[in-house]
Amino acid sequence: MSDPFDPFQGTVAWIADSGLFIACGRRQNNKYAALERFAAQNDLTFVIPQRVYDELGEAPDRSTPGQTPINSAIDAGWVRIADAPDYTKGTVSRVMDDVRTFIARSSNRTEDQIEKADTALAAVAVQLLEEGACHICLVTTDVDAGEGVVAALGANGLENRVQFKNGFELIDEIT
Incomplete structure (x- = not known):
């Protein structure tokens, strides 16, 4: 594997x-x-799949109704929801399947126990690469999902175009 690219x-x-x-x-x-x-x-701008937004969109009791932290970030323009990927494209569906398999193997779970948001990360990565992004920097706190997306993209001809950044490490670096 080559050296990681500069995400900036x-x-x-x-x-x-x-x-x-x-x-x-x-x-x-x-x-x-x-x-x-x-x-x-x-x-x-952080791009999030619709499934991630759905996970975050429920207003916690202490949040202002209708103004969850994710909605505030979207309103401020530093987060956006990705367009729905074209699931009929072969690369999108293969990468999603490969991520699901990778996570299941690395976490000793069955494939039907894998969160759909984890595979949606890979679908959005493919979509953004096809739309012109040279590289993807994937930030997640789920190591299995991060490594799975990198492996799946690599196995489907998109090697060296995605870098996994552990979200906990990023938070530590910036605080």
């Missing part, structure tokens, strides 16, 4: 999983503020 050079799309936002907490939390500042300083 060229056309890099940043995809994030729910775990990153859950780990940051509410808008008043310093981790949330640090993530927002990180996005602004690096002029990047």
Whole structure:
């Protein structure tokens, strides 16, 4: 495998999983503020699959109704919801299947126990690469999902175009 690419050079799309936002907490939390500042300083927008948004969209009791932390991030422009991938494309469906298989093997779970949001990360990665992104920086707190997306893209002709960044490590680096 080649050296990792610089996630701040060229056309890099940043995809994030729910775990990153859950780990940051509410808008008043310093981790949330640090993530927002990180996005602004690096002029990047985190792209999330619809399934990730659905996971995060439920307003916690202490949130202002209709204004969850993820909605605040979307309104501020540093997070956006990806367009729905074309699941009829062979690469999209193969990559999703490969991620599901990878996670099941590495976590000793059956494939039907794998969260659909985990495979959606891979589908969005393929979509963004096909739309012109040179590379993907995938930020998730789920190591199996991150490694699975990297392996699946590599197995489907998209090697060296995705980098997995552990969300907990990113939070530690920016706070």
